[in-house]
Amino acid sequence: MSDVTSVDGPASASHPQTGGLDAPPEAGPAAPAGGWPTEQAPPHPGSPYPGAAHPGSPYPGAAPYPVAEPDRLTRFVVRLYERSPRWAVPLAALGCVAAGIGYALISDPTRSAPDAAPTCLLKLTTGLDCPGCGGTRALWYVLHADLPAAARHHFLFVFALPFLAYLFVAWAGRQAFGWRLPELRISSRVIGVFLASWLAFTILRNLPWAPFTSLYV
Numbered sequence: 100m101s102d103v104t105s106v107d108g109p110a111s112a113s114h115p116q117t118g119g120l121d122a123p124p125e126a127g128p129a130a131p132a133g134g135w136p137t138e139q140a141p142p143h144p145g146s147p148y149p150g151a152a153h154p155g156s157p158y159p160g161a162a163p164y165p166v167a168e169p170d171r172l173t174r175f176v177v178r179l180y181e182r183s184p185r186w187a188v189p190l191a192a193l194g195c196v197a198a199g200i201g202y203a204l205i206s207d208p209t210r211s212a213p214d215a216a217p218t219c220l221l222k223l224t225t226g227l228d229c230p231g232c233g234g235t236r237a238l239w240y241v242l243h244a245d246l247p248a249a250a251r252h253h254f255l256f257v258f259a260l261p262f263l264a265y266l267f268v269a270w271a272g273r274q275a276f277g278w279r280l281p282e283l284r285i286s287s288r289v290i291g292v293f294l295a296s297w298l299a300f301t302i303l304r305n306l307p308w309a310p311f312t313s314l315y316v
Contacts, residue, residue: 189271196267203238230301233316252316255297 169177180188221229233252240249241257250257265283272278304314 186275189275192267193271200238200242203235204242206235207239208236209239227305228301228316230297236316255293255300259293 217223217232219229219232221227222232231253234256237249237253237256240246240252241260246257262283262285269278269280269283272280300314303311304316306312
């Protein structure tokens with residue numbers, strides 16, 4: 100039996116202008132010896148992105164996303180970080196911690212007058228304890244080895260303080276001296292439980308009924 104043909108020719112043939120199934124793919128310009136340089140690579144056939152090729156892109160003609168130039172302050176900070184010794188960043192962080200401890204010791208928040216205006220903006224405007232209210236007083240009591248009084252003012256701060264101190268020492272020791280202390284792995288679930296507990300603690304300490312009134316600071 101002979102093949103069925105159409106008016107224009109055999110069924111297996113495709114019109115050269117319609118790009119049928121049997122039409123060969125459109126070929127781009129021939130590459131020179133050694134390949135195209137990255138900045139002179141021709142556009143991929145049919146690519147809507149003319150221009151320079153992106154390194155590693157399967158479409159050599161696709162233009163890369165423009166990279167924003169860093170501002171002067173960013174360049175200064177990056178240059179300062181690259182030229183500073185490895186102990187400079189831990190030392191700066193230690194200075195911030197020391198400044199907070201010094202403020203707690205000098206201001207002595209436990210000796211404020213009973214009718215003094217609170218420094219917390221939320222408590223000043225609403226009369227409610229914010230999530231951090233009592234933290235400075237708790238730190239002052241921790242520095243004076245009075246853990247019950249510290250827990251009375253902010254229990255969760257006292258609970259988290261040893262973990263925060265160990266994380267800081269492990270990080271600073273690794274950055275400055277290359278110490279390899281055992282890593283304290285804190286999963287996202289543990290962080291979520293802690294944040295939920297902090298939220299519940301903040302709500303409970305503002306309830307106007309006993310025994311929750313004992314948590315109000």
